[in-house]
Amino acid sequence: MLELQNVHVNYGAAPALWEVSMSIFPKELVCVIGPNGAGKTTLINAIMGLNRTRLGSILWDGEDLTGLPAHRLCERGLALVPEGRRLYGSMSVHENLLLGAVHPKARAKRADTLEWVCELFPVVKAKLNQAAAQLSGGQQQMVAIGRALMALPQLLLLDEPSLGLAPSIVIEMFNVIQTINRGGTSVLLVEQNVSRALAVSERTYVLENGRIVSSGPSDVIASQPEIKKAYLGL
Ligand SMILES: Nc1ncnc2c1ncn2[C@@H]1O[C@H](COP(=O)(O)OP(=O)(O)OP(=O)(O)O)[C@@H](O)[C@H]1O
Numbered sequence: 644m645l646e647l648q649n650v651h652v653n654y655g656a657a658p659a660l661w662e663v664s665m666s667i668f669p670k671e672l673v674c675v676i677g678p679n680g681a682g683k684t685t686l687i688n689a690i691m692g693l694n695r696t697r698l699g700s701i702l703w704d705g706e707d708l709t710g711l712p713a714h715r716l717c718e719r720g721l722a723l724v725p726e727g728r729r730l731y732g733s734m735s736v737h738e739n740l741l742l743g744a745v746h747p748k749a750r751a752k753r754a755d756t757l758e759w760v761c762e763l764f765p766v767v768k769a770k771l772n773q774a775a776a777q778l779s780g781g782q783q784q785m786v787a788i789g790r791a792l793m794a795l796p797q798l799l800l801l802d803e804p805s806l807g808l809a810p811s812i813v814i815e816m817f818n819v820i821q822t823i824n825r826g827g828t829s830v831l832l833v834e835q836n837v838s839r840a841l842a843v844s845e846r847t848y849v850l851e852n853g854r855i856v857s858s859g860p861s862d863v864i865a866s867q868p869e870i871k872k873a874y875l876g877l
C-alpha cells in the first residue's frame with residue numbers, strides 16, 4: 644500500500660503541491676484528475692522520487708520511501724509511464740522494453756515478462772525489431788507501458804497515457820490498463836480524459852492548484868454537480 648502524508652513540493656520558492664495526503668491500496672485502480680497545471684505530473688513524479696518532497700512523507704507498505712531515488716523505488720515495486728512516453732526513438736522496441744528490466748529481480752525474469760508483455764500487446768510483438776520512432780503514437784504508448792511492466796511493478800503510475808491518441812486507441816488503452824489492474828497490479832492513473840478515468844477507476848482524487856480538493860469513490864465523484872460542470876461538460 645502507498646500512502647502520502649501531508650506532502651509538499653516546491654519548484655524553487657513556488658509551491659506546486661500543498662498538504663497532499665492520499666493512499667492506494669493493493670490491487671486498486673485510483674485516478675487523479677485536475678486541470679492543466681494543477682500539479683498532477685508533479686505529484687506522480689514526487690511519488691517516483693523525481694521531485695524532492697519538501698515536507699511530508701511517502702510510505703510504501705509502512706516503509707518510508709521519501710527521498711529515495713527512482714531506481715530504488717523501482718526495486719521496491721513502483722514503475723512510471725511518464726508523460727510523453729520518453730522512448731528512445733532510434734533504439735528498437737525490444738531494446739526499449741529491456742531497459743525496463745534493469746533491477747536484478749526483473750532482469751532474472753525478463754524473458755517471461757517479455758512474453759507476457761507481447762501477449763498483452765500483440766501489436767508490440769509484431770514490431771519488436773523496429774525503431775521505436777517508426778511506431779504510431781498509440782503503439783509507442785503501448786511500448787512505454789510495456790517497458791514499465793518489464794520492471795514487474797506492484798504499483799504502476801501512468802501520467803496521461805491517452806494524451807494525443809486517436810479515440811479508438813484511447814478505448815483500447817483504457818481496456819489494457821484495466822486488464823493490467825485485474826491481473827493484480829495497483830494503478831495510479833493521471834488523466835485528462837476524465838469521463839473514462841472515472842469510469843475505469845474505483846476511487847478518484849481531484850487536484851486543483853496543488854491541493855486535493857475532493858476525493859471518494861469514482862461514481863460518487865462523477866455525480867457531483869461541480870465535477871460534471873468543470874470536467875465532464877454536462
Ligand atoms: N520544472 C518546473 N519548474 C518550475 N515550475 C514547474 C516545473 N514543472 C511544473 N511547474 C509548474 O508547477 C505547476 C504544476 O505543473 P504540473 O506539470 O505538475 O501540472 P499538471 O497537472 O501535470 O499539468 P498538465 O495537465 O499540463 O500535464 C504548474 O504551475 C507548472 O507551471
Ligand SMILES: [Mg+2]
Pocket residue numbers: 683684685726
Ligand atoms: Mg502533467
